[in-house]
Amino acid sequence: MSATALKFRQASAGSAAFIAYSALIYLFLYLPIVVIVLFAFDAKPVPGLPLAGFTTGWFAQASADPVLVGALLTSTKLAFFSAALATALAMPAAMVLAWFPTRFKSLILCLVLGPVVLPQLVLGLGFVSLLRGAPNLVGEPAIVLAHTTMTASYATMVLYSRLLGFRRSYIEAAMNLGANELTVFREVILPLTLPALIAVFLLAFTDAFGEFIVAWFVAGFTKTLPIVIWTSLRQVISPKVNAISTIIILASLALSVLAQLWVIRQARPSARVGA
Template identity: 75%
Template sequence: MSARSSLLQERGGFALLSLYAVLIYLFLYLPIAVIVLFAFDAKPIPGLPLDTLTTGWFVEALRDQKLTGSLLTSLRLAVVSAILSTLLAMPAAMVLAWLPIRFKSLVMAMVLGPVVLPQLVLGLGLVILLRSAPDLVGEPAIILAHTTITSSYATLILYSRFLGFRRSYIEAAMNLGASELVVFREVILPLVRPALISVFMLAFTDAFGEFVVAWFVAGFTETLPITIWTSLRQVISPKVYALSSVIILVTLAISLVSQLWVIRQTRLTSKVQTS
């Protein structure tokens, strides 16, 4: 009898946990589903119930020069910011993980600063800083702001990866006569490539959708989040829903493909390390 009651309690706990997980995922993904659904609504002001479905808003969104221009601007700035963040984070993570540093906890706290600070405070600080260099306001300032934010957690992610890195591979390669450049290119990079790609994708996603800090330093530059926020002052055009749906679907596809690739590379790396 006790075994049966224990089994029933276990099943009940599993059912409650499953229900909780379903509710969490509904809370996270229901707004995204609503955006995609309203993108196909034929009415100029989308809403429920849907009367007629159409794909015309996708064509209108691609013809809107303001939307497509801000989209291309966001893509360009996000790519540059992600590249700079990855390039800055890798040597910083290597130094923090491999070299003895005094007051490492203080250094790590400073690295984490841009992530912990409210974006409102960071944006205000950048505005004050840019008063001495007004020519940087616009795209250079946005790149600087996004790189500052994303390089912090990029460093932390790569730091955890380098902590588990086997230094014996480097020592073995150098004992065989390989130079430091060859060791870096042939040993270190292949083993940390999955982490680098993950960091780049995460930095790109964050920089692409960041709004608060970009709003402070954008000047006359309009990124896609700024353009969408400006449209919120009036009735949201269905073209915004259509373009957002395309971005959502493309982002999910890229995320899925990259995660599958990273998982595959991680397994191959684990096999190499254990062999």
């Protein structure tokens, strides 16, 4: 056998090993998700093997459960507010950080990044302590405040890094042709960054929807979906919960995949002129 052929064999063997190994990791990552979806459709009242038979009954039961449905609605509502607030806070700040010479820039970046890198537990405790002075906020307002703080943090970072790659000359060209700051934003910045903004909103929404740790501390009697699931886990896991989890998981996967596709597509340099 020639040396090249041997090398090629080694290379393809190496690639095969890589593929096999990566497949195992992906299996590891998706196995629990598959399990939840699987048992949401299984007739057995206590999840376990062997499977008893296909049913969609748990979905019907879940949709008839006022606690589950109420929690789903609450979570959706609160996550929407948090995501909207976070995006609204993040965009102007990211523009300034990316495009204006700013004093204390690294300090501000640390402040912005803080809630992402510190343990969520500590964040939750901090909120509990803060709420001691404002007990009226416990519950839904507190959850929105907390989730906005957390999601605004990486919303700013994502937008900031995206805007760093934004061609400044687009803005300058528009200004040069007579557009003032607001017009530049409406005519140039917004249309060109809209996908990134939507992506950031979706990520923030998904994250706020599923966030449990901080919400658990500040929720009071408010029941978000993760809190209801957590509480139900104290007992035997009902397939009803699997059914609603299935819906949420599929929605979360869809939203986050969509959002990330947008973020990554935006990351590529925009169509180069005359390439």
